[in-house]
Structure formats: C-alpha cells, structure tokens
Amino acid sequence: MTNSAKLGSNNLGVFNMGALPQTNYVSPEDYLRLENDRADDGTRCEYNNGQIYAMAGASxxxxxxxxxxxxxxxxxxxxxxxxxxxxxxxxxxxxxxxxxxxxxxxxxxxxxxxxxxxxxxxxxxxxxxxxxxxxxxxxxxxxxxxxxxxxxxxxxxxxxxxxxxxxxxxxxxxxxxxxxxxxxxxxxxxxxxxxxxxxxxxx
The missing domain is CATH 3.90.1570.10 (tt1808, chain A)
Structure with a gap:
C-alpha cells in the first residue's frame, strides 16, 4: 500500500509503516469503526494520535x-x-x-x-x-x-x-x-x- 492509499469511503489517509506523519487527522472513533469492520483479508492498520499506518506483511x-x-x-x-x-x-x-x-x-x-x-x-x-x-x-x-x-x-x-x-x-x-x-x-x-x-x- 502506498503512502497515498485511502481507506474506506471516508477517504481516511493510510500511510505505510514508518512513513512521516501527515496532517490528515482521523478520530479514534472513525478508525475503530472502519478497522473493526475490516474484511479478514484486508490490510490491518495501527493508529497513533490521529494518524493511521498500514502494516507490512510478515516474513x-x-x-x-x-x-x-x-x-x-x-x-x-x-x-x-x-x-x-x-x-x-x-x-x-x-x-x-x-x-x-x-x-x-x-x-x-x-x-x-x-x-x-x-x-x-x-x-x-x-x-x-x-x-x-x-x-x-x-x-x-x-x-x-x-x-x-x-x-x-x-x-x-x-x-x-x-x-x-x-x-x-x-x-x-x-x-x-x-x-x-x-x-x-x-x-x-x-x-x-x-x-x-x-x-x-x-x-
């Protein structure tokens, strides 16, 4: 997933693990609503004070x-x-x-x-x-x-x-x-x- 990828219909910004913080703020409520409804094969995302980061695959x-x-x-x-x-x-x-x-x-x-x-x-x-x-x-x-x-x-x-x-x-x-x-x-x-x-x- 690239740094410009978007999540869901609300266009919440999703950034690669380790990407620099962005200015687009996402509320905890919006993050949880979308993340908890994520499909089993969807990309998991972590949340840090308004920023969402897509997780990389595991070796x-x-x-x-x-x-x-x-x-x-x-x-x-x-x-x-x-x-x-x-x-x-x-x-x-x-x-x-x-x-x-x-x-x-x-x-x-x-x-x-x-x-x-x-x-x-x-x-x-x-x-x-x-x-x-x-x-x-x-x-x-x-x-x-x-x-x-x-x-x-x-x-x-x-x-x-x-x-x-x-x-x-x-x-x-x-x-x-x-x-x-x-x-x-x-x-x-x-x-x-x-x-x-x-x-x-x-x-």
Missing part, C-alpha cells in the same frame, strides 16, 4: 517465531485466568492526551478484558523485529506500551538471529538482552524460554 521467520512464542505461552497458561493473543488482537493505549491502537505479535492479558477487539491491560507484549519495524518497535511502541499500567514486560525478538531484548517495569524499563546458550525468564507469566530452542528454525 517466514517472523511467522515461525511468533507462532512458537504463542504456542509456548498458550500451553504454559492453559489452566490459568491469563489469555494469549496473536497479531489480530489490538492493544489500546488510552491516557490523557494519548490515544493509540497497536497490533502486537503476541500479548498476554490476565485481567477481565471486555472489549471485543482490543485489550487494555496486557501484562506481557512481544514484538518480532524486522528491518521495517525495528526503529518503531524500540522507540514509539516502547514509549506507548509503558503507559499501560498493567504491563510488566515488553519483549523484542529478532527474526533473523537468536537475540531477545526485554524491557521490564520493575527495572525501570532498562534494556536486558539474551542470546545463544541463555534462558529468558518471562517474569510476568513465570515462563522460562531457551533462546536456542526458540530459534531452532534457524539451524
């Missing part, structure tokens, strides 16, 4: 890694009140003067969520990094996700090499990183992940 490695993370979390949490979601469930960030909607690759919420299309209180969010999203994931999304009171951990996983970054609330969101031969502890859900096993598809 094979991206799908394998996000799928492996989902399966491990789903199995680990299957008999708990926590629920695991993949990339079709939005996260809503709603604070004074800041309104955003993102589609994390994987998220976990242990709260009683009532919105059909978005979680507001995830405790864990995981994004799989790609060349086109790495800057946004490490800056814009990190600053946005930190505004969620329930969030305890934000995890970034490289799709092309065995490398995992973790930002934790208890550590004032300071960077921790893990690589080959190490085990990642997801404290928010009590799960240990071997980096080597997680990235077995790269061998």
């Amino acid at each position: 094979r490695n991206h799908n394998l890694l996000s799928g492996a993370l989902f399966v491990r979390l789903y199995t680990h949490l299957s008999n708990t009140r926590c629920q695991v979601f993949q990339s079709d469930m939005k996260v809503a960030i709603e604070t004074l003067g800041d309104m955003r909607f993102y589609y994390p690759d994987v998220q976990v919420s242990c709260e009683d969520e009532t919105d059909t299309y978005a979680n507001k209180s995830p405790c864990l969010i995981i994004e799989v990094l790609s060349v086109s999203t790495v800057q946004k994931d490490r800056s814009e999304k990190l600053s946005g996700y930190r505004l969620i009171p329930a969030l305890q951990e934000y995890v970034l996983c490289s799709q092309d090499s065995p490398y995992v970054e973790i930002y934790r609330r208890r550590n004032e969101w300071k960077l921790e990183y893990f690589t080959t031969g190490q085990v990642v502890r997801l404290e928010s859900v009590g799960l240990d992940l071997s980096v080597d096993e997680l990235y077995h598809f790269l061998k």
Whole structure:
C-alpha cells in the first residue's frame, strides 16, 4: 500500500509503516469503526494520535517465531485466568492526551478484558523485529506500551538471529538482552524460554 492509499469511503489517509506523519487527522472513533469492520483479508492498520499506518506483511521467520512464542505461552497458561493473543488482537493505549491502537505479535492479558477487539491491560507484549519495524518497535511502541499500567514486560525478538531484548517495569524499563546458550525468564507469566530452542528454525 502506498503512502497515498485511502481507506474506506471516508477517504481516511493510510500511510505505510514508518512513513512521516501527515496532517490528515482521523478520530479514534472513525478508525475503530472502519478497522473493526475490516474484511479478514484486508490490510490491518495501527493508529497513533490521529494518524493511521498500514502494516507490512510478515516474513517466514517472523511467522515461525511468533507462532512458537504463542504456542509456548498458550500451553504454559492453559489452566490459568491469563489469555494469549496473536497479531489480530489490538492493544489500546488510552491516557490523557494519548490515544493509540497497536497490533502486537503476541500479548498476554490476565485481567477481565471486555472489549471485543482490543485489550487494555496486557501484562506481557512481544514484538518480532524486522528491518521495517525495528526503529518503531524500540522507540514509539516502547514509549506507548509503558503507559499501560498493567504491563510488566515488553519483549523484542529478532527474526533473523537468536537475540531477545526485554524491557521490564520493575527495572525501570532498562534494556536486558539474551542470546545463544541463555534462558529468558518471562517474569510476568513465570515462563522460562531457551533462546536456542526458540530459534531452532534457524539451524
């Protein structure tokens, strides 16, 4: 989708991931109305304070890694009140003067969520990094996700090499990183992940 693409009959501006902000303001209500009615094969869009960005497609490695993370979390949490979601469930960030909607690759919420299309209180969010999203994931999304009171951990996983970054609330969101031969502890859900096993598809 090009930077000049339009969404729906209201001609709401949609811009590629990473495009410079535009002046066309879209209200949260208009975004949600159109996005929640999107066809299953339609392009998903994220929202940041009036701007809509079309999401790029995911690579094979991206799908394998996000799928492996989902399966491990789903199995680990299957008999708990926590629920695991993949990339079709939005996260809503709603604070004074800041309104955003993102589609994390994987998220976990242990709260009683009532919105059909978005979680507001995830405790864990995981994004799989790609060349086109790495800057946004490490800056814009990190600053946005930190505004969620329930969030305890934000995890970034490289799709092309065995490398995992973790930002934790208890550590004032300071960077921790893990690589080959190490085990990642997801404290928010009590799960240990071997980096080597997680990235077995790269061998």
